[in-house]
Amino acid sequence: MTENEIRQNVVNTAISYLGYNKQDGTYKKIIDRYNTYQPLPRSYKVTYKDYWCAVFVSVISMLCGLTDIMFVECSGNIMIELYKKAGRWQEADDYVPSKGDLLLYDWDDNGQGDCTGIPDHIGIVVEVSGNMMKVIEGNKGNAVAYRNIQVNGRYIRGYCLPDYGSKAQSTITNQQISKTAESNKSEKKVAYAKEKENTYAGKYLIIAKEGLNLRYKPGEISQDNLILTIPYQEQVICYGYYTTVKNVKWFLVTYNDLTGYVSSEYLKKEQV
Missing domain, CATH: 3.90.1720.10 (endopeptidase domain like (from Nostoc punctiforme))
Incomplete structure (x- = not known):
């Protein structure tokens, strides 16, 4: 940007x-x-x-x-x-x-x-x-x-x-962002989810207007823990796996070809 x-x-x-x-x-x-x-x-x-x-x-x-x-x-x-x-x-x-x-x-x-x-x-x-x-x-x-x-x-x-x-940086494409994130992914591992609830499984929309950060570890708010920011209204998929940190459920989700954690507070489940 x-x-x-x-x-x-x-x-x-x-x-x-x-x-x-x-x-x-x-x-x-x-x-x-x-x-x-x-x-x-x-x-x-x-x-x-x-x-x-x-x-x-x-x-x-x-x-x-x-x-x-x-x-x-x-x-x-x-x-x-x-x-x-x-x-x-x-x-x-x-x-x-x-x-x-x-x-x-x-x-x-x-x-x-x-x-x-x-x-x-x-x-x-x-x-x-x-x-x-x-x-x-x-x-x-x-x-x-x-x-x-x-x-x-x-x-x-x-x-x-x-x-x-x-x-600030020059404008880059989504493809370049994905490649950068994929490169980082090869160096860092996404944490294992501690819980599973089948009712949480499904497709979700990002409702945070500023976008929602996809992270390697749930609940850790730091730049080093950031994979990328998923834009507003984009779709992610949760298979029911999550980890609770300080009363907040962090869903393990997939976005395009990436996997990571997002706060469930900024997700809206799509109706089947």
Whole structure:
């Protein structure tokens, strides 16, 4: 994908969570997904009582397979330090953000001089139009929601800038992707499934709009464990084999000529 496509994929993935909220409990899925990351940053398991804005951003990174450039962390303050170390922190007053940039807020900013306080909140820039921008945020009013704010407006602490350009590549064909995945497959082995249930056997459609990652091992969220990302609405076949990891069933499926694990939470069984 090009850099612009990667940025748009991050935004689209974030938008797919729009409306998740504390009242109906759907926000727990975001926290639960974050807690599957290994190793957990600072070995801290986020609770349902914690603030979860940075957790939301981290989950989007995990889903997009960008954790090496879009760092996983549940603290905005520590996230700033991570991006500073990577040379990807920006707080210049004249900076104009791009979609996919991470905006950090300081609610104690009085609007006078530079804002240098501890960040209180974080979101993902969705779009910039003139001197206004739209941001999508987790834990905004206890929900995933939009905010419109002026570029270089009050309360802006600065921006974390994932190095999307480093992940960009020229367009390649599906055949080339399959060959690459097949090459990786020859070096790594898919884990054995621990359980079988015949009622789970069948054909399934991918319902995650950002696509669904096919993995060698169930429940292990890492780039090294990734075979490829199966596009939205593509079909996979499960023969009833699966492994449960942290209450999530990971189905062993086939896709084209590849075999691996996918989370059953993002599958829809086709009617026979």
